[in-house]
Amino acid sequence: MTAITLPDRRGHFGIFGGRYVPETLMTALNELLEVYGEAKRDPDFEEEFRYFLRDYVGRPSPLYYAERLTQALGGARIYLKREDLNHTGAHKINNTVGQILLTRRMKKPRVIAETGAGQHGVATATVAARFGVECDVYMGSEDMERQALNVFRMRLMGSRVIAVDAGSRTLKDALNEALRDWATNVRHTHYIIGSVAGPHPFPMLVRDFQSVIGREAREQVLEKEGRLPDVLVACVGGGSNAIGLFHPFLDDGVRLVGVEGAGHGLDTGMHAATLGLGTPGVLHGAMSYTGQDENGQIQVAHSISAGLDYPGVGPEHSYLKDSGRAEYVSVTDDEALEAFELLSRVEGIIPALESAHAIAHIARIAPGMDREEVIVAGLSGRGDKDVEQVDGLLARKGSGESTE
Amino acid sequence: MNRIEETFSSLKSAGRKALIPYIMAGDPDLETTAALVIEMDRRGADLVELGVPFSDPIADGPTIQRAALRALDRGTTLRSIVETVASIREQTVIPIVLMTYFNPVLAYGIGDFCRDAARAGVDGLIVPDLPPEEGVDLSGACRRHGLDVVFLVAPTSTSARIELVNSHTTGFVYCVSLTGVTGARGELADGVDAFMSQVRSHTDRPLGLGFGISSPKQAGEAARLADGVIVGSAIINEMEARTGEPDMLRSVGEYVASLRTGIDAG
Ligand SMILES: Cc1ncc(COP(=O)(O)O)c(C=O)c1O
Numbered sequence: 001m002t003a004i005t006l007p008d009r010r011g012h013f014g015i016f017g018g019r020y021v022p023e024t025l026m027t028a029l030n031e032l033l034e035v036y037g038e039a040k041r042d043p044d045f046e047e048e049f050r051y052f053l054r055d056y057v058g059r060p061s062p063l064y065y066a067e068r069l070t071q072a073l074g075g076a077r078i079y080l081k082r083e084d085l086n087h088t089g090a091h092k093i094n095n096t097v098g099q100i101l102l103t104r105r106m107k108k109p110r111v112i113a114e115t116g117a118g119q120h121g122v123a124t125a126t127v128a129a130r131f132g133v134e135c136d137v138y139m140g141s142e143d144m145e146r147q148a149l150n151v152f153r154m155r156l157m158g159s160r161v162i163a164v165d166a167g168s169r170t171l172k173d174a175l176n177e178a179l180r181d182w183a184t185n186v187r188h189t190h191y192i193i194g195s196v197a198g199p200h201p202f203p204m205l206v207r208d209f210q211s212v213i214g215r216e217a218r219e220q221v222l223e224k225e226g227r228l229p230d231v232l233v234a235c236v237g238g239g240s241n242a243i244g245l246f247h248p249f250l251d252d253g254v255r256l257v258g259v260e261g262a263g264h265g266l267d268t269g270m271h272a273a274t275l276g277l278g279t280p281g282v283l284h285g286a287m288s289y290t291g292q293d294e295n296g297q298i299q300v301a302h303s304i305s306a307g308l309d310y311p312g313v314g315p316e317h318s319y320l321k322d323s324g325r326a327e328y329v330s331v332t333d334d335e336a337l338e339a340f341e342l343l344s345r346v347e348g349i350i351p352a353l354e355s356a357h358a359i360a361h362i363a364r365i366a367p368g369m370d371r372e373e374v375i376v377a378g379l380s381g382r383g384d385k386d387v388e389q390v391d392g393l394l395a396r397k398g399s400g401e402s403t404e
Numbered sequence: 405m406n407r408i409e410e411t412f413s414s415l416k417s418a419g420r421k422a423l424i425p426y427i428m429a430g431d432p433d434l435e436t437t438a439a440l441v442i443e444m445d446r447r448g449a450d451l452v453e454l455g456v457p458f459s460d461p462i463a464d465g466p467t468i469q470r471a472a473l474r475a476l477d478r479g480t481t482l483r484s485i486v487e488t489v490a491s492i493r494e495q496t497v498i499p500i501v502l503m504t505y506f507n508p509v510l511a512y513g514i515g516d517f518c519r520d521a522a523r524a525g526v527d528g529l530i531v532p533d534l535p536p537e538e539g540v541d542l543s544g545a546c547r548r549h550g551l552d553v554v555f556l557v558a559p560t561s562t563s564a565r566i567e568l569v570n571s572h573t574t575g576f577v578y579c580v581s582l583t584g585v586t587g588a589r590g591e592l593a594d595g596v597d598a599f600m601s602q603v604r605s606h607t608d609r610p611l612g613l614g615f616g617i618s619s620p621k622q623a624g625e626a627a628r629l630a631d632g633v634i635v636g637s638a639i640i641n642e643m644e645a646r647t648g649e650p651d652m653l654r655s656v657g658e659y660v661a662s663l664r665t666g667i668d669a670g
Contacts, residue, residue, distance in 0.1 A: 010537060020506055020533045022463045024558040024583055026565060166469065172460065179462045184584035186560060282507045282533065283460060295481045296511025297459040 003325055004250045006316070011200020014322065016315035019199040021285045024183045032190075033201045035105050040208075045101065052097045053212060056130070057087045059094075061213075063220035063376070068346040069359075076230070076369035078362060080349070080379040081217045081245060090352065090381030091213060091241040092123035096192055098209035100127040103190040110134040110189040114178040116143055116171035116237065117307035117354065118150025119381055120194030125159035135159040138178045142169040143306045150385055168300040171237075171310045175284050195238025196314030199285030203314050210244025217376055218248050225374055231255040231365070234378035235357040236275070236328065237307045239314035241380035246326060255327070258317060259361045261303030262330035270302035274313040275321050275328040288315040304333035304393075305353035305386075331360040339363055340383065340390060352381035353390070407499040407527045408552050408575040411450055412610040412631055421627040421667050424612060425660055426453040426503065426636030428471035430480025432647070434488045443657040445498045448664030453530065453634065454489070456482055456504035463532040465587025467637035470644070482508045482517065486524045493525035501554065501575075503530040509542070518545040528552030528575045536572035543572060554578050554612075559599045566606045576610040576632060579603055581617065588618035588637045592625050600629040620662045624670025633667055 006013045019029055039045040053059040061082045070078045083091035096113075103111055111133050115121030121137040128135035137154055141163045144151050154161050167173040175197075182191040196203045196210070221229050232249060234242035236258040246256045263271035271277070274289050281290035283298055291299040291311030301311040320326035331339075336353055339360035344350045351359060358377050366375060383390075415422055425444050429437045441452050457475035461468060482504065489500055502521065509517050509531070521529070528551055534542065536555050546553045552575030557566050560583055570577060579600060582593035593616060603611060613626045614634025618641075626633045642659045646652040 018538050019535060020538055021535065022532050022558070022580075023535055023556045023565070023569070024560050024580060026535050027560045027562055167459070176460050176462050180465070180585045183463070186583060281510055282505075284462070285533070290507070292507065292511065294511065295483075296508035297476065298507070 003320065003323065004247070006319065007200060007204055011204065013316050013319035015280070016287050016318040017200055017203060018287050019285060020282045020287065021199045022183055025186060025199070028186045029199055029201065031106065032102070035102055036201060036205050039102060039105060048101060049098055053094065057093050057097060058085065059212065060216045061085050063217055063224065065224065066347055069343065072342070072346050073363060073366040075366040075371065076373040076375045077371070078366060079221060079229070079374065079376045081213060081376060083213060083241065083378065083380050084349070084351065084355070084382035088119070088123050088126050089384060090119040090123065091210060091244065092120040092194060093126065094212055094244070095194065095206050095209045095240060096120070096123040096127045098205070099190070099192045100131050100133065103133060103192070104131060106190060108188055108190045110185065111192050112136045112138065112178050112181050112189055113192045113194060114138045114171065114174040115194060116174065116309055117305065117352070118143065118147035118154070118385060119307060121161065122150050122153050124192050125154040125157040128159060129157040136181070137161050138164050138174040138181070140164050140169040140171060140174050143171065146306050146389055147385055149388070170306065172298065172301070172312070179284065195240040196243050196316060197238040197284055197286060197312055203286065203316055206240050207243045207247055207316060210240050211247045213241065213244040213378065214246060214248035217245060221374065221376055228252055228254055229374040229376040231257060231375045233257045233259060233358045233361055233375060235259045235308060235354045235380060236313060236317060237310050237354060238312065239317045241378050243314060243316055245378045250325065256320070256325065257361065258326055258328045259357045260328060260330040261305060261308035261357060262332040263302035263304070265332055266330060271330065272301035272303040272308050272310060273330040274301070274311055275317060276330050278311070280318065283312045286315045288318045289313055289321070304336060305357065307352070307354040308357065329361055331357045335360040337390065337393065349379070350383035350387065351379055352383050353386045355380045406550065406552065407497065408451065408501070411499050412576060415450060416631070421630065422450040422612070422632035423448055423660070423664050423667050424451045424453060424632050424634040425449050425639050426455060426634060427639060428455040428457060428468065428475050429485045429488065430457060430475030430478050431471040431640070432474055433478050434480065434484060438488055438492050439653055440656060441492050441498070441500070442495055443653050444660045445496050447657040447660040449498065449660055451499040451501065451632065453501050453503050453636070454485065456485055456502055456508055458505040458508060461505060463585055465585045465637065467588065467640050468586050471640050482512050486520050486526065489526050490524035499527040500525065501528040501530055502526055503532065506531050506534045514541050514545045518549040518551055522549035522551050526551065528554055530554045530556070530578055532556065536568055539572065556580055557603055559583050559593070559595065563602070563606065566603055570607040570609065573609065576612050577603065577607055579611050579613045579630065581613050581615045581626070584615070586615055586637055588641060589616035592617070592622050597629060620666025623663045623666040627667040627670035635663055
């Protein structure tokens, strides 16, 4: 079986994936799988999905030749896949549009979501408003502070934002709480999970909805360069923008590089390099690489970027790592901040801190590459949500304090 | 016949129902856990569930989440729990089932864990985030070491799923009384009678009913529907209310005795 046909019928990518959830949720997962299967065979569904992506989200997103960044780095030609230009400012909405259409097919009047950076929460609140569906978003209280603007946006669109005070008060705990809500209200609620994580069929269907990124990028790069790129680079939190970009290229000889958050540094214990330093385990319904201690307790992740601050990762990435088809590297908070400033200065594009991780890795590899080589980077979101946080960090840095 | 089957079958011939208390191992420490098992045995428990603390307990409400945090803060591990069971075994033959999320078992190693647990005198496992579809390896290892694996059914389970669970579970069928997570509730869930009759129509195995049961009266109602009544959060709430008091053990014992009375009256 080649990688592109995975997962298998039970939702496994090799040893990864599956459905490790309470029995209460199994029937809902089966229903979702069935409804998604019907939708995929229904041309009306495809047409409606395309319609909303075009007229509501604003797709296709451009593939932009970053000429000044290319010059500044002095190597490979760099293209940015501009998911930051989507409605609501990130790739997350590709998935929420798909899932709200499924919600409607299942006739469920309520959706819930978890959010870290707030981008998925906003994207869910957005489609919930558009389709007139009740929406509750779980968000760690630490993240609510880091991303206050997004909390306001969600509330403005009529969603409730529920603070999660448990554990690390970040994305991992928001996911726990969303799963508990789902187990309680599953008969009338759909859980719009925000990444390619969670139990089958979520990693598959979120990937399918996000693959529009890679399909467009493939067409666009062929048109502009007349050939496929040499390298794809994308940041990896749960891994949805990365898999969306990578998947349509899986059978091509293109290098695939995922970039995780190295936080304060891989040797500090304060990082989010799940694929880099984790081990296989079960978290949030799937077998995948996991940040855990020797007793199987999940560890708290750290990243400057709330969207990468997660000790889990989608099972398909674990499979791609072990099979060697994709490689995973990491970038520290400080490197991401530098890239955030670099892209703002030379291109007039303020990236999300998540996306800045991908740019930081490009800054490492592009100078050593040939001028004829081509890199396509996923610019997963825009940085408006982050400017206040970065302002604070840079001010402290300027005054000689540590950024911690 | 193992200890779990024996317990249910002898209760059945006596026309009685099993009282199955759940406590979190290591909350507040493992010595107390051992003492509590002995005390609950003395006060009328028929089988004990020991929770294994996990950092991300998605099937649990606030009470058991707090208990897990306390146990983890004390450094409780699956290994130290297995050792504690071995020491409890020197004093009682009451069946002991570990209720653990899957990841601590994976980290221990499925085969090693089942071997060590069986040697220590553990009788079975309940893994709330492991449906039968993903439980093949664990079931195999448990079979080799003579441990039961108790799978769960829920009010949302279809008939086909109840059949599936019945064909994989050993010991008993764990019936989740409500659509939701653990935690004390004021009333038994609506529709639990119909749910239990549906499960009965698919299996001859003993049925344990749990989640939400939190008073002697509810335990009595549950006992009319099931072969075993599982009470967790309510006991932990009782422990929390008595934290630091010298007679905590006795209070919990009395609470367990009141559940016994409720069940026997039901
Ligand atoms: C802009 C942006 N990029 C990336 C991510 C990380 O998610 P994923 O790895 O699923 O793409 C997030 C998550 O919040 C995000 O907001």
